[in-house]
Amino acid sequence: xxxxxxxxxxxxxxxxxxxxxxxxxxxxxxxxxxxxxxxxxxxxxxxxxxxxxxxxxxxxxxxxxxxxxxxxxxxxxxxxxxx
Amino acid sequence: xxxxxxxxxxxxxxxxxxxxxxxxxxxxxxxxxxxxxxxxxxxxxxxxxxxxxxxxxxxxxxxxxxxxxxxxxxxxxxxxxxxxxxxxxxxxxxxxxxxxxxxxxxxxxxxxxxxxxxxxxxxxxxxxxxxxxxxxxxxxxxxxxxxxxxxxxxxxxxxxxxxxxxxxxxxxxxxxxxxxxxxxxxxxxxxxxxxxxxxxxxxxxxxxxxxxxxxxxxxxxxxxxxxxxxxxxxxxxxxxxxxxxxxxxxxxxxxxxxxxxxxxxxxxxxxxxxxxxxxxxxxxxxxxxxx
Numbered sequence: 001x002x003x004x005x006x007x008x009x010x011x012x013x014x015x016x017x018x019x020x021x022x023x024x025x026x027x028x029x030x031x032x033x034x035x036x037x038x039x040x041x042x043x044x045x046x047x048x049x050x051x052x053x054x055x056x057x058x059x060x061x062x063x064x065x066x067x068x069x070x071x072x073x074x075x076x077x078x079x080x081x082x083x
Numbered sequence: 084x085x086x087x088x089x090x091x092x093x094x095x096x097x098x099x100x101x102x103x104x105x106x107x108x109x110x111x112x113x114x115x116x117x118x119x120x121x122x123x124x125x126x127x128x129x130x131x132x133x134x135x136x137x138x139x140x141x142x143x144x145x146x147x148x149x150x151x152x153x154x155x156x157x158x159x160x161x162x163x164x165x166x167x168x169x170x171x172x173x174x175x176x177x178x179x180x181x182x183x184x185x186x187x188x189x190x191x192x193x194x195x196x197x198x199x200x201x202x203x204x205x206x207x208x209x210x211x212x213x214x215x216x217x218x219x220x221x222x223x224x225x226x227x228x229x230x231x232x233x234x235x236x237x238x239x240x241x242x243x244x245x246x247x248x249x250x251x252x253x254x255x256x257x258x259x260x261x262x263x264x265x266x267x268x269x270x271x272x273x274x275x276x277x278x279x280x281x282x283x284x285x286x287x288x289x290x291x292x293x294x295x296x297x298x299x300x301x302x303x304x305x306x307x308x309x310x311x312x313x314x315x316x317x318x319x320x321x322x323x324x325x326x327x328x329x330x331x332x333x334x335x336x337x338x339x340x341x342x343x344x345x346x347x348x349x350x351x352x353x354x355x356x357x358x359x360x361x362x363x364x365x366x367x368x369x370x371x372x373x374x
Binding site: 056 | 137138353
């Protein structure tokens with residue numbers, strides 16, 4: 001028998017608290033769990049796709065590719081910071 | 084600390100080899116892709132042309148067509164290999180007479196070099212001397228000529244790839260099936276689950292990592308198929324079997340257009356990485372609904 005009947009309860013509470021700490025993850029707008037490298041990768045993928053799309057459909061209309069680059073850079077910043 | 088240092092020391096040879104044979108050539112290809120370079124021309128110097136190669140590639144109908152043909156090839160070949168490979172793996176999980184011999188024979192295509200596979204299939208499908216057109220004609224009255232019929236050429240390449248690579252899928256899936264614990268299957272049977280339910284709810288989720296790994300390997304391999312196709316059809320008839328690998332080969336070697344060839348390679352690499360990543364995210368990555 002334990003001399004401290006409260007002890008198991010306290011340890012259970014602490015364990016629960018630890019478990020909660022471990023399960024709390026930073027939230028972002030991406031639908032999957034990511035680390036910073038994943039978000040960098042996603043940004044580069046989107047950057048390239050956007051530039052190719054721009055070359056094919058937007059640049060012939062007269063808009064410079066630098067607009068696509070600026071937009072992609074801004075998007076990359078948002079994704080890495082808040083994704 | 085000691086074990087960390089030992090880890091890096093043991094990794095060092097691999098990292099050095101990877102750097103010199105993987106990373107460095109990749110960086111060089113990316114560098115060349117921003118240049119116009121024909122080393123065998125009158126002016127063999129590399130001339131920086133910014134993103135002009137990338138500007139050109141999105142309007143290059145031959146390249147876009149080759150991407151379409153490749154995607155179709157990958158879809159039919161990899162899906163068929165996965166389905167046939169799974170059934171073969173299930174068959175090899177049971178005992179039947181001559182299993183060991185059959186398994187050895189079934190694995191033989193794997194050890195053949197792709198160029199040999201292409202040559203053998205070329206012999207088998209050449210209209211005047213090949214065994215396949217001969218029996219197709221004799222038994223079914225079908226005349227097959229992969230030199231003139233685009234669907235026949237494409238189908239032959241898909242079948243050739245299935246014949247060549249299904250054993251790899253089978254072996255991987257056998258390894259995955261063997262390692263499955265028996266308890267969930269027994270419990271499901273006790274609960275009255277049917278074979279179909281067991282497959283969809285137990286077997287498939289449990290072998291999903293192996294399936295995805297196999298699809299990764301086959302996807303990457305199929306996207307860069309060159310030698311078999313080059314040997315069998317040379318990309319023809321017309322551009323029916325001009326896969327991206329063949330397109331790059333034609334751009335780089337006969338035309339010696341190294342800059343543009345590198346650009347196509349970079350884009351193909353991009354497409355390969357993105358497809359594999361999408362596959363990984365949709366099938367394996369842990370999902371969590373975030374509020």
